[in-house]
Amino acid sequence: MSTTDQTARVAGIFDRSAQTYDAVGVPWFTPIAAGLVDQLDLRPGERVLDVGCGRGAALFPLAERVGPSGHVTGIDLAPGMIAATAKDVASRGLTNVTLQLMDASDPDLPTSSYDVIASSLVLFFLPDPPAALRTWRALLAPGGRIGVATFMPPEPRWRALDAVFRPYLPPQLLDARTSGSAGPFETDAGVEQLLRDAGIDEVRTVSSQTTVVFTDLEQWHAFSWSHGQRAMWEAVPEGERAKVRAQAEQVLESGRDDDGALRLTQGIRYTLGHV
Numbered sequence: 001m002s003t004t005d006q007t008a009r010v011a012g013i014f015d016r017s018a019q020t021y022d023a024v025g026v027p028w029f030t031p032i033a034a035g036l037v038d039q040l041d042l043r044p045g046e047r048v049l050d051v052g053c054g055r056g057a058a059l060f061p062l063a064e065r066v067g068p069s070g071h072v073t074g075i076d077l078a079p080g081m082i083a084a085t086a087k088d089v090a091s092r093g094l095t096n097v098t099l100q101l102m103d104a105s106d107p108d109l110p111t112s113s114y115d116v117i118a119s120s121l122v123l124f125f126l127p128d129p130p131a132a133l134r135t136w137r138a139l140l141a142p143g144g145r146i147g148v149a150t151f152m153p154p155e156p157r158w159r160a161l162d163a164v165f166r167p168y169l170p171p172q173l174l175d176a177r178t179s180g181s182a183g184p185f186e187t188d189a190g191v192e193q194l195l196r197d198a199g200i201d202e203v204r205t206v207s208s209q210t211t212v213v214f215t216d217l218e219q220w221h222a223f224s225w226s227h228g229q230r231a232m233w234e235a236v237p238e239g240e241r242a243k244v245r246a247q248a249e250q251v252l253e254s255g256r257d258d259d260g261a262l263r264l265t266q267g268i269r270y271t272l273g274h275v
């Protein structure tokens, strides 16, 4: 698959997810992005770029931290994400936020003009993360900081769930969130090296965990369609989705905790540095 096709495929998935993204009653992207924002030591008046802003999980807390004297630019390649988030920006009456439909692989923005770049759960979707990071680095003003959030490898029961979809997935979806066990997103060291290779200094990792409890299997199903996992569903022929859903639900049932709860725990890494 060409890099252009990969970029369009990913943007299409998120475009179709935009209306329900992070809105099915399971707080997921919002706490992950809030953790990233916490690590960035933001100050009022700073100029921030949120790369792959989606529905604003990082964008809104960033705007709050930099205040009316600061500014946040959010870019995303999914028109549905930009349109829905623009409505939210307007309804909150925010004047310190600008949104632009733009490819994160090579943002067309002025160099050396941001104090902070934040990007939550985006870098691993790009066709060439090292090249993208080099372009992001050029956008940072001297002394600027950067933080990216990525997923740590999933816990075993969630790997078992992925396995249900595996027979249907094309190669590029086999391990979309980590680029495989040999890829840079498998380990803290791998992601740190990506940032160092882009010319970012004093790179470090802060790890965190996020846990959600699904009220029921129906809520898991809605959640799984509302974000990147939608790509897995769309890879399953329509006529087979009921069968795959039943298999997935069987896996989920067998993974209930002792208290009967259906929990998803995911390790998150925040990789941070400055120029």
Ligand SMILES: C[S@@+](CC[C@H](N)C(=O)[O-])C[C@H]1O[C@@H](n2cnc3c(N)ncnc32)[C@H](O)[C@@H]1O
Pocket (backbone or CB within 6 Å): 007, 010, 011, 014, 015, 022, 029, 030, 033, 051, 052, 053, 054, 055, 056, 057, 058, 075, 076, 077, 078, 081, 102, 103, 104, 105, 119, 120, 121, 122, 125, 126, 227, 228
């Ligand atoms: C998992 S979501 C994260 C969104 C948001 N940062 C959050 O934490 O909720 C990934 C986002 O990256 C965007 N994205 C993927 N590829 C992109 C690209 N090449 N350029 C810009 N945005 C992209 C998607 O449209 C989507 O909004």
